[in-house]
């Protein structure tokens with residue numbers, strides 16, 4: 001059992017029921033932060049909260065919320081305020097992707113992704129940043145993706161949504177500095193969370209090899225946020241890919257990502273065309 005001194009800083013983590021969000025909760029609890037954990041699967045949040053309370057003696061509040069409903073986002077913010085809590089660290093992490101052709105996807109599924117990854121993330125940031133501005137300090141981490149840097153076939157809507165998150169984060173980083181608020185954007189590559197299953201994604205052996213564990217991704221995000229960086233791409237292979245995207249013509253990196261992220265096994269792709 002760890003014996004951390006209690007830290008009066010509150011961190012609110014969206015998408016804390018699995019993957020990166022769950023790991024953010026563990027790492028912030030280990031630093032003695034009090035936590036508000038948000039996601040739809042309340043049972044998973046409750047058991048995580050129980051283990052964090054007993055391992056780290058921190059205060060943990062569980063909020064079972066469907067963030068794709070904007071009225072629920074407003075009510076979440078109101079409940080946090082009514083408890084007299086001001087959030088010091090906001091980890092805006094909840095999101096998902098869907099692999100597949102643009103026309104093959106159900107329109108509602110595509111719009112649901114846009115709703116959560118763009119609109120809800122914007123709403124959560126707007127509401128909690130207002131409280132941070134009022135007290136003159138705060139930290140916000142937006143979880144984007146390596147795919148924010150490139151247009152990706154079969155991940156068209158997701159990559160475009162994450163490009164929005166990256167651009168929003170970069171602009172807010174500059175804009176909110178004067179209010180004492182740090183905004184950092186985390187751009188992970190494919191990682192070993194619930195993401196691939198939720199995206200119904202074909203994970204090739206190459207992608208499996210490149211997959212990072214959530215621990216180092218989250219550690220890199222927290223380190224960048226504390227250092228006041230504008231954005232971070234965790235892991236050497238992902239940094240290399242970001243450099244390649246930056247240094248190469250669009251047609252080239254788009255073609256490479258189309259192959260690497262193909263929904264079909266590489267063996268079925270001949271002459272640049274999926275069979």
Ligand SMILES: NC(=O)c1ccc[n+]([C@@H]2O[C@H](COP(=O)([O-])OP(=O)(O)OC[C@H]3O[C@@H](n4cnc5c(N)ncnc54)[C@H](OP(=O)(O)O)[C@@H]3O)[C@@H](O)[C@H]2O)c1
Nearest residue numbers: 015017018019020039040041067095145190191193194195
């Ligand atoms: N893992 C990767 O390869 C990867 C790479 C780049 C970026 N990302 C980004 O990282 C973030 C976290 O994803 P992850 O990889 O940790 O995947 P994950 O394990 O599937 O976690 C996604 C989290 O989002 C929550 N969520 C989904 N829909 C929600 C909704 N409507 N309301 C509230 N919470 C909702 C889920 O909780 P409930 O289902 O309980 O609601 C879950 O806690 C996402 O923004 C994702 O796009 C992931």
